[in-house]
Amino acid sequence: xxxxxxxxxxxxxxxxxxxxxxxxxxxxxxxxxxxxxxxxxxxxxxxxxxxxxxxxxxxxxxxxxxxxxxxxxxxxxxxxxxxxxxxxxxxxxxxxxxxxxxxxxxxxxxxxxxxxxxxxxxxxxxxxxxxxxxxxxxxxxxxxxxxxxxxxxxxxxxxxxxxxxxxxxxxxxxxxxxxxxxxxxxxxxxxxxxxxxxxxxxxxxxxxxxxxxxxxxxxxxxxxxxxxxxxxxxxxxxxxx
Amino acid sequence: xxxxxxxxxxxxxxxxxxxxxxxxxxxxxxxxxxxxxxxxxxxxxxxxxxxxxxxxxxxxxxxxxxxxxxxxxxxxxxxxxxxxxxxxxxxxxxxxxxxxxxxxxxxxxxxxxxxxxxxxxxxxxxxxxxxxxxxxxxxxxxxxxxxxxxxxxxxxxxxxxxxxxxxxxxxxxxxxxxxxxxxxxxxxxxxxxxxxxxxxxxxxxxxxxxxxxxxxxxxxxxxxxxxxxxxxxxxxxxxxxxxxxxxxxxxxxxxxxxxxxxxxxxxxxxxxxxxxxxxxxxxxxxxxxxxxxxxxxxxxxxxxx
Numbered sequence: 001x002x003x004x005x006x007x008x009x010x011x012x013x014x015x016x017x018x019x020x021x022x023x024x025x026x027x028x029x030x031x032x033x034x035x036x037x038x039x040x041x042x043x044x045x046x047x048x049x050x051x052x053x054x055x056x057x058x059x060x061x062x063x064x065x066x067x068x069x070x071x072x073x074x075x076x077x078x079x080x081x082x083x084x085x086x087x088x089x090x091x092x093x094x095x096x097x098x099x100x101x102x103x104x105x106x107x108x109x110x111x112x113x114x115x116x117x118x119x120x121x122x123x124x125x126x127x128x129x130x131x132x133x134x135x136x137x138x139x140x141x142x143x144x145x146x147x148x149x150x151x152x153x154x155x156x157x158x159x160x161x162x163x164x165x166x167x168x169x170x171x172x173x174x175x176x177x178x179x180x181x182x183x184x185x186x187x188x189x190x191x192x193x194x195x196x197x198x199x200x201x202x203x204x205x206x207x208x209x210x211x212x213x214x215x216x217x218x219x220x221x222x223x224x225x226x227x228x229x230x231x232x233x234x235x236x237x238x239x240x241x
Numbered sequence: 242x243x244x245x246x247x248x249x250x251x252x253x254x255x256x257x258x259x260x261x262x263x264x265x266x267x268x269x270x271x272x273x274x275x276x277x278x279x280x281x282x283x284x285x286x287x288x289x290x291x292x293x294x295x296x297x298x299x300x301x302x303x304x305x306x307x308x309x310x311x312x313x314x315x316x317x318x319x320x321x322x323x324x325x326x327x328x329x330x331x332x333x334x335x336x337x338x339x340x341x342x343x344x345x346x347x348x349x350x351x352x353x354x355x356x357x358x359x360x361x362x363x364x365x366x367x368x369x370x371x372x373x374x375x376x377x378x379x380x381x382x383x384x385x386x387x388x389x390x391x392x393x394x395x396x397x398x399x400x401x402x403x404x405x406x407x408x409x410x411x412x413x414x415x416x417x418x419x420x421x422x423x424x425x426x427x428x429x430x431x432x433x434x435x436x437x438x439x440x441x442x443x444x445x446x447x448x449x450x451x452x453x454x455x456x457x458x459x460x461x462x463x464x465x466x467x468x469x470x471x472x473x474x475x476x477x478x479x480x481x482x483x484x485x486x487x488x489x490x491x492x493x494x495x496x497x498x499x500x501x502x503x504x505x506x507x508x509x510x511x512x513x514x515x516x517x518x519x520x521x522x523x524x525x526x527x528x529x530x531x532x533x534x535x536x537x538x539x540x541x542x543x544x545x546x
């Protein structure tokens with residue numbers, strides 16, 4: 001477990017600048033909270049909150065699709081995997097790192113959202129539930145991207161991830177059937193955030209949408225295992241250029 | 242004696258996408274590195290040295306054959322905690338040297354309590370104790386290579402696999418590394434040393450393996466390889482240079498070489514001529530000569546003169 005944690009922390013450290021850039025969006029929301037009358041502009045605040053929230057999904061794909069490539073291109077991966085670190089542990093570290101990086105953002109957004117939206121009458125527990133949906137969606141999106149990046153360059157890995165996540169979402173949108181969005185439930189979870197309103201409902205039948213959360217966790221574990229399996233066959237010392 | 246590292250009939254092919262181009266980097270490669278020795282691993286660029294090392298470290302899989310690292314198949318992660326590895330081009334995360342060495346030690350499962358002491362110790366061994374708090378991104382190439390050595394040594398490994406460890410070092414640092422390698426051998430460690438610096442290899446290695454075009458073309462003890470010449474070098478004075486074929490006169494001394502079997506007759510001839518023998522030595526080749534001979538001969542097309 002220790003190597004996994006070390007690799008995860010190292011990943012977050014290496015990605016500190018993108019994370020800081022991402023946090024600027026949260027700062028924007030905080031600024032709006034300060035500058036506007038929350039009660040009068042509650043819908044606008046919620047709209048900005050939802051927009052800012054889903055950006056992190058794009059970042060999780062960016063983190064996932066480029067993590068292995070960056071380490072291989074810089075050849076830093078060699079000195080890590082020369083230690084008693086298995087490839088599965090290395091990938092677990094990256095998955096955890098991506099989740100922590102997105103978690104930092106979600107936490108900051110949760111704090112800011114609780115303050116700004118809380119003032120506008122949005123239940124605080126619901127802000128944190130949305131953050132839970134978001135972090136689970138990020139973990140899944142990052143892991144899918146990581147899986148593709150074990151054998152594709154970052155550009156194609158990001159494209160493949162977008163296709164895998166987007167196709168079920170598109171079918172769900174066209175057919176109007178929620179079931180399709182559960183195939184890869186990133187869209188289903190993003191929809192929980194995007195459809196949230198000052199009303200009581202989450203836009204999902206049956207109250208709190210626990211099913212996509214649990215299903216996303218299961219899929220994250222499956223894709224993580226699949227990544228490790230594929231990565232164990234990859235010649236990592238071969239130039240990636 | 243147990244083998245610390247063993248390659249058994251290893252083949253490795255690199256293929257481009259869809260297999261249109263392929264390159265055979267190693268072909269039926271066999272080598273056994275005994276525990277407690279320093280083995281020099283030589284070969285021209287593209288011979289397959291780094292590929293062999295990367296296979297041993299589990300960075301890639303062989304196309305054919307098998308190998309063992311400290312008794313376990315290549316790629317066994319837990320075994321690597323007993324191995325120290327320095328890659329050819331050292332690439333490290335940008336952080337303070339001491340932090341970095343601790344990070345790599347911790348990856349090897351070392352306890353926090355011993356890490357601080359050991360990190361300071363290895364940084365002192367590579368003479369970076371004064372720069373321990375500096376970020377390695379500000380280091381010169383030579384300093385980076387020394388940090389690379391420090392991270393390879395932090396876990397006090399049984400087997401050290403070093404790919405060009407002294408290529409970026411100044412002469413002083415090279416001497417320090419040479420001493421460190423000899424001390425490591427004295428402490429019972431095994432060292433697998435890939436290098437282009439043949440003089441270094443000649444000084445520290447017990448055995449030498451020469452790889453060329455993916456095949457092992459020469460293997461033997463350093464002493465045997467250097468003394469492979471079957472001739473004797475004789476230096477005498479008070480004789481004319483034209484008494485012996487190929488003799489050269491310099492500062493009143495005449496030096497010439499004769500086949501080892503004719504040594505006695507040559508010495509008697511010197512004495513008969515009233516000369517004085519100054520030295521008689523078996524003719525030694527330098528490792529460089531052997532290297533050039535082996536790789537040059539094999540590069541020539543069949544039938545070439």
